[in-house]
Amino acid sequence: MTAQESPVTEQAQAPVDTHATSGTGRHVRFRVSRFKQGDQRPHLQDYDVEIAPATTVLDALTAIRRDQDPTLLLRHSCFHASCGTCGMRVNDKEALACVTEVSDLDCDTVKVEPIANQRLVSDLVTDMIDFYDRFRAIGRPLLRQSEAFPDSEVAPGVEEHRRYESCIECGLCLSACPIVASDGRYLGPAALAAAQRTVAEPRGGDTFSVLRLTDDAQAAWRCHLSFECSEACPSNVDPAGAIMFIRRKLAGQRVNSIFGRRS
Amino acid sequence: MTVREDRTSPRRRGVYGWVDPRGRRLGHWAFILNRLTGLGILLYLGLHLVVLSMLATGPNAWDNFVSLALTPVFLAMDVVLIFGLLLHGLNGIRVTLVGFGLVVDRQKALFVSLMVIGAIVLVVASLHIFEVG
Amino acid sequence: MDRQPSAPKVVIIGGGGTGGALAHDLTQRGVRVTLVERGEITSGTTGRHHGLLHCGARYAVKDRESAVECIEENTILRRIAPGSFELNDGLFVAVTDAEADYEKVFFESCQAAGIPVRRVDRAEALRLEPRLNPELRCAVQVPDGTMDAMRMPLRFFATAKRNGAEIRPFNEVVGLTMTDAASPRAVTGVSVKDLTSGRTYEIGADLVVNAGGPWAGKVASMAGVDVPIQPSPGILVAVRGRYCNMVVNRLHASGDGDIVVPQRELSVIGTSSWVTDDPDHLTVPSDHVEMMFREGSMMIPSIRGAEVRATWSAARPLIGERGASTGRELSRTFKCFDHAADDGVEGFVTISGGKATTLRAMAEATADVVCRKLGVDRPCMTREVVLLPHTEYYA
Numbered sequence: 001m002t003a004q005e006s007p008v009t010e011q012a013q014a015p016v017d018t019h020a021t022s023g024t025g026r027h028v029r030f031r032v033s034r035f036k037q038g039d040q041r042p043h044l045q046d047y048d049v050e051i052a053p054a055t056t057v058l059d060a061l062t063a064i065r066r067d068q069d070p071t072l073l074l075r076h077s078c079f080h081a082s083c084g085t086c087g088m089r090v091n092d093k094e095a096l097a098c099v100t101e102v103s104d105l106d107c108d109t110v111k112v113e114p115i116a117n118q119r120l121v122s123d124l125v126t127d128m129i130d131f132y133d134r135f136r137a138i139g140r141p142l143l144r145q146s147e148a149f150p151d152s153e154v155a156p157g158v159e160e161h162r163r164y165e166s167c168i169e170c171g172l173c174l175s176a177c178p179i180v181a182s183d184g185r186y187l188g189p190a191a192l193a194a195a196q197r198t199v200a201e202p203r204g205g206d207t208f209s210v211l212r213l214t215d216d217a218q219a220a221w222r223c224h225l226s227f228e229c230s231e232a233c234p235s236n237v238d239p240a241g242a243i244m245f246i247r248r249k250l251a252g253q254r255v256n257s258i259f260g261r262r263s
Numbered sequence: 264m265t266v267r268e269d270r271t272s273p274r275r276r277g278v279y280g281w282v283d284p285r286g287r288r289l290g291h292w293a294f295i296l297n298r299l300t301g302l303g304i305l306l307y308l309g310l311h312l313v314v315l316s317m318l319a320t321g322p323n324a325w326d327n328f329v330s331l332a333l334t335p336v337f338l339a340m341d342v343v344l345i346f347g348l349l350l351h352g353l354n355g356i357r358v359t360l361v362g363f364g365l366v367v368d369r370q371k372a373l374f375v376s377l378m379v380i381g382a383i384v385l386v387v388a389s390l391h392i393f394e395v396g
Numbered sequence: 397m398d399r400q401p402s403a404p405k406v407v408i409i410g411g412g413g414t415g416g417a418l419a420h421d422l423t424q425r426g427v428r429v430t431l432v433e434r435g436e437i438t439s440g441t442t443g444r445h446h447g448l449l450h451c452g453a454r455y456a457v458k459d460r461e462s463a464v465e466c467i468e469e470n471t472i473l474r475r476i477a478p479g480s481f482e483l484n485d486g487l488f489v490a491v492t493d494a495e496a497d498y499e500k501v502f503f504e505s506c507q508a509a510g511i512p513v514r515r516v517d518r519a520e521a522l523r524l525e526p527r528l529n530p531e532l533r534c535a536v537q538v539p540d541g542t543m544d545a546m547r548m549p550l551r552f553f554a555t556a557k558r559n560g561a562e563i564r565p566f567n568e569v570v571g572l573t574m575t576d577a578a579s580p581r582a583v584t585g586v587s588v589k590d591l592t593s594g595r596t597y598e599i600g601a602d603l604v605v606n607a608g609g610p611w612a613g614k615v616a617s618m619a620g621v622d623v624p625i626q627p628s629p630g631i632l633v634a635v636r637g638r639y640c641n642m643v644v645n646r647l648h649a650s651g652d653g654d655i656v657v658p659q660r661e662l663s664v665i666g667t668s669s670w671v672t673d674d675p676d677h678l679t680v681p682s683d684h685v686e687m688m689f690r691e692g693s694m695m696i697p698s699i700r701g702a703e704v705r706a707t708w709s710a711a712r713p714l715i716g717e718r719g720a721s722t723g724r725e726l727s728r729t730f731k732c733f734d735h736a737a738d739d740g741v742e743g744f745v746t747i748s749g750g751k752a753t754t755l756r757a758m759a760e761a762t763a764d765v766v767c768r769k770l771g772v773d774r775p776c777m778t779r780e781v782v783l784l785p786h787t788e789y790y791a
Binding site for chain 1: 274275276277278279280281283285286287288289290291293294295297358361362363364365367368370
């Protein structure tokens with residue numbers, strides 16, 4: 001770092017780039033998983049990046065791509081935990097790179113790998129095709145009733161307050177799930193959570209057939225309660241809770257059908 | 264529920280995704296310990312049946328076994344067995360309850376409480392076991 | 397849909413909303429399309445904006461053309477992309493007497509632009525949005541909405557792909573293939589590097605469209621052409637918590653920090669404006685972050701104490717002469733440059749400017765130019781064709 005005449009004055013005049021990736025003096029090593037089509041397997045490659053207090057893993061990776069290695073590939077879009085494209089495994093934990101501040105990781109070496117249990121296209125880019133396949137039978141409702149300000153008036157011309165469902169399709173839950181890891185046929189937490197939302201708030205959907213689809217050895221009953229999906233979810237979906245909700249409903253239906261016949 | 268066949272090399276972590284402890288939290292520990300204790304109990308069952316079959320060979324074999332069973336090493340293994348049974352059984356209660364959608368919100372607290380009960384029972388049991396020896 | 401081998405071939409450079417909407421429009425008209433994008437789809441400016449489904453009210457007073465564009469496209473998008481928006485309308489809120497005075501010209505300008513508006517008094521405004529500044533004077537209800545900045549444009553890509561367009565993310569254009577300088581210059585294709593493997597290859601085309609957004613200037617220079625794009629970044633702050641259901645705007649002439657857009661369980665405060673020459677290097681200035689909270693809390697006081705989820709910047713691709721100091725003076729309309737007419741280079745068209753809400757209109761204007769040049773006599777269908785769900789992109 002070059003010495004400056006009066007660094008304090010310099011700082012006071014110019015606004016600080018809170019997400020800076022150079023000139024801060026705080027160096028962090030990034031070990032990034034690299035893979036190109038034709039390689040046998042991924043390998044880790046080291047890069048050095050300087051960080052500021054609010055610099056995110058995504059900032060660091062895009063800086064590496066811009067300044068050091070334009071062959072590094074990664075997915076990103078919204079920069080604010082809404083699109084779900086920048087899901088990765090950072091130091092062995094599932095995370096969204098855009099809202100993971102490097103300083104929060106509190107270490108000098110950050111390992112970055114793609115999310116697990118998805119096909120690898122290149123470097124940190126996975127093919128989300130299997131993720132979306134799982135939604136196909138269940139459906140993916142995009143909008144729900146807004147729980148915010150339930151007592152507020154609704155403006156004329158607006159039917160009711162709606163908001164997007166919490167799930168941002170990041171795939172972190174599937175990456176963290178030990179059953180998805182060992183069994184490719186498991187429907188998985190994301191689709192099951194989407195199913196639960198359809199049951200909890202039908203919106204004209206067919207809850208009967210959705211429930212029937214979840215009532216399968218490879219669907220709701222395949223979960224073994226590691227709860228890693230809910231821990232990994234950056235968006236408060238709580239897929240594990242959703243799966244248990246479905247199970248209670250299915251079990252209740254069984255019990256009812258037994259007693260129903262009696263009466 | 265069929266998912267598309269893997270067209271390229273699948274990157275499923277396999278059973279490694281079960282046992283890799285890095286980045287994992289309480290629920291996952293309960294999951295993996297349930298599996299390990301389950302395997303342990305299965306192994307014990309096999310050994311138990313083998314031991315019982317010794318009864319058929321007469322009082323000498325049985326007496327030899329009993330003196331082996333009273334050695335400190337063997338008693339210590341009994342404690343391990345009880346640990347496994349308690350963990351598997353008590354967590355099993357949690358899995359049954361939570362797995363049918365009951366007490367889901369407090370499932371972590373439930374696990375901790377059950378393990379505390381298990382720990383107390385284990386301590387009492389260990390004391391008894393070693394008194395016998 | 398005819399897909400004859402003799403149908404003209406167009407390569408679109410840039411996988412943002414404009415590129416996607418254009419791929420959709422052209423495939424609807426029977427053109428063969430390949431779209432190349434160096435990163436993930438919408439990874440440029442498109443994915444990063446606050447998600448406002450614009451009604452145009454903000455431009456009604458100063459930029460009538462933009463306002464009319466916006467409200468028309470707002471209506472069309474609701475029709476062709478149903479189920480993709482939080483449609484709770486919006487409020488323009490006057491918190492000072494000066495702003496209350498401005499309300500009259502604002503209201504009338506909106507009406508003149510065809511934007512359905514309704515006056516809302518203080519008491520009602522607070523019943524509609526309890527977290528609003530109780531000092532507010534009055535408000536105006538407008539047909540704003542929230543879009544998912546990535547998933548809504550992705551519907552265009554999904555539909556285009558289903559209809560035969562080739563969408564190639566992680567494929568970077570490294571050069572344009574052109575005829576010799578002696579004959580009339582023409583772009584005949586693109587040289588592309590497949591970044592997933594490192595392999596380079598060429599795609600021949602009857603016409604190449606530059607939809608590079610803030611990078612359109614860099615792409616155009618590959619053809620030796622100068623396009624006056626001025627990347628103009630602005631900051632955005634997302635906080636945890638849904639502070640409003642309606643979009644909340646400040647009732648004044650355009651300024652910084654004057655909008656709060658609800659999205660799922662977040663609220664996004666925006667935005668500011670400066671200019672840069674390098675859209676790949678956007679800073680997040682600390683004083684702008686502070687300004688968002690300061691201005692945002694004028695409309696919603698409790699947002700002051702909200703927990704930050706993310707702070708980031710996005711670069712608007714504004715058109716105009718270079719030399720603007722903040723970016724706000726530049727026109728917000730879009731422009732399609734036919735480089736044969738402007739610069740003597742055939743087979744190359746640039747589209748830039750615009751807003752997220754007007755992506756379909758930008759595509760229509762560009763597709764009209766492209767089809768005229770290629771002799772394709774098919775009308776635009778995109779006002780009526782309902783788009784596939786975004787999940788179909790991954791089929």
